[in-house]
Amino acid sequence: MKQVKAVIIGAGSRGSGYALFQLDFPHRFKVVGVADPIKIRVKKIQEKYSIPDEHTFSDWSEFVKCDKFADAVIVTTPDILHKGPAVACADKGYHILLEKPMAVTEEDCRQIAQACERNNVMLAVCHVLRYHPPLMKVKELIESDVIGDVVNIQHTEPIGYWHFAHSFVRGNWREEKSSTFSLLAKSCHDLDLLRYWMGKHRCTQVSSFGSLQHFKKENKPVGAGSRCLDCSVEANCPYSAKKIYLDKVEMKYREWPINVISEIPDVESVTEALRSGPYGRCVYECDNDVCDNQVVNFTFEEGRTASFTMIAFTEKVCQRQTKVYGTRGEITSEGKGPVYVYDFNTNKTTRHDTATPPSGTHLGGHGGADHFLMDAFVRAVSTNDASHISTGPQDALASHLLVFAAEKARRENRIITINEDYTYQ
Numbered sequence: 001m002k003q004v005k006a007v008i009i010g011a012g013s014r015g016s017g018y019a020l021f022q023l024d025f026p027h028r029f030k031v032v033g034v035a036d037p038i039k040i041r042v043k044k045i046q047e048k049y050s051i052p053d054e055h056t057f058s059d060w061s062e063f064v065k066c067d068k069f070a071d072a073v074i075v076t077t078p079d080i081l082h083k084g085p086a087v088a089c090a091d092k093g094y095h096i097l098l099e100k101p102m103a104v105t106e107e108d109c110r111q112i113a114q115a116c117e118r119n120n121v122m123l124a125v126c127h128v129l130r131y132h133p134p135l136m137k138v139k140e141l142i143e144s145d146v147i148g149d150v151v152n153i154q155h156t157e158p159i160g161y162w163h164f165a166h167s168f169v170r171g172n173w174r175e176e177k178s179s180t181f182s183l184l185a186k187s188c189h190d191l192d193l194l195r196y197w198m199g200k201h202r203c204t205q206v207s208s209f210g211s212l213q214h215f216k217k218e219n220k221p222v223g224a225g226s227r228c229l230d231c232s233v234e235a236n237c238p239y240s241a242k243k244i245y246l247d248k249v250e251m252k253y254r255e256w257p258i259n260v261i262s263e264i265p266d267v268e269s270v271t272e273a274l275r276s277g278p279y280g281r282c283v284y285e286c287d288n289d290v291c292d293n294q295v296v297n298f299t300f301e302e303g304r305t306a307s308f309t310m311i312a313f314t315e316k317v318c319q320r321q322t323k324v325y326g327t328r329g330e331i332t333s334e335g336k337g338p339v340y341v342y343d344f345n346t347n348k349t350t351r352h353d354t355a356t357p358p359s360g361t362h363l364g365g366h367g368g369a370d371h372f373l374m375d376a377f378v379r380a381v382s383t384n385d386a387s388h389i390s391t392g393p394q395d396a397l398a399s400h401l402l403v404f405a406a407e408k409a410r411r412e413n414r415i416i417t418i419n420e421d422y423t424y425q
């Protein structure tokens, strides 16, 4: 296969993660450029992948001024900064791996899809769950007809109590105006999966309820401080930044989320980050406004139904729980490991093992899904065959429109009707 040359636009957590694919498959993939306003991030990528100075940039807009020098871009900028680089890179003829959500408004999502189609470039939206081995197995089992006709799906995203506090109370996805609403930021994958699993049966109606329940000033414990490092009731708080970060770094743990709060993940730097930065704030005194729990109900064609729950207050971290109920059996996935099918005819349960990435790969995030996603994108670009990508422009757009519709249902407290082209009223 032809080696794919790519530029990382946004060298943060996700961008530097995807770049690791080069370490696993240097003959298939090479990072040849990087753009990020944070100099130390550019430098780390530049040194790791031997990128020449002229291919390092402090902003995506600087990069797109250059003549095309790669096959693809990996756009991993913050949510509100997806449309600019995606449209400009499509116009330059780059194939695009774009982090989810595609963009934070419907109009921007449409413009990205149109730009990719207009320029005949491939777009892979990082709905990583489509590449997640247990969830891929669920799709395969549905299609193999082992449970007959699918009548109902129940799907839950347990975010994890500390993960929610990290990302959605103290962190980058805490407020709508600087990011987006939590159903789009966190669960656009999941609504995409429900559409994917229902196959040719289109969603026709949605309703939704949800709110920010807990992380508010009125729930602040008596005697609590403004920062966990000097809070007298911290020991009794599950959301204590000392517990979430300092205890981990003291145990020599250096990965996510430690590496998010400090470029140098050691005890001294993390302590300083908690003393002065956003991640040391009391969770009841942050400028957060996104929902910490939300449910969405769906009707699909022929009366099939589905329900989705996004919930912050869980032990499990992002390990989806799924039940698919069919006319002849049910499928159970615990979001990792095997998937089980119970057959109503034989009263037997069958275990179905799921794929794992090649051993020793660097890109193990999302239960191996990050590896399979990159594998599919690189294969598609290398062979010029978009069929390897399961989340192309129109498919990803339809899933995003469903998320916007669900959020409208929540805000307006009404049932929203979805049209054939996924516009809604």
Ligand SMILES: NC(=O)c1ccc[n+]([C@@H]2O[C@H](COP(=O)([O-])OP(=O)(O)OC[C@H]3O[C@@H](n4cnc5c(N)ncnc54)[C@H](O)[C@@H]3O)[C@@H](O)[C@H]2O)c1
Pocket: 009, 010, 011, 012, 013, 014, 015, 035, 036, 037, 038, 041, 058, 059, 060, 061, 076, 077, 078, 079, 081, 099, 100, 101, 126, 127, 128, 172, 185
């Ligand atoms: N697929 C998933 O499961 C998943 C998981 C986490 C995050 N995400 C998404 O991935 C994206 C990136 O998230 P992250 O966690 O890596 O965030 P991050 O903050 O770690 O990285 C974003 C990077 O973009 C850089 N950036 C900002 N402005 C830029 C500009 N003008 N030009 C170039 N770079 C610029 C920032 O400096 C930062 O380094 C977000 O949209 C996020 O929602 C997806």
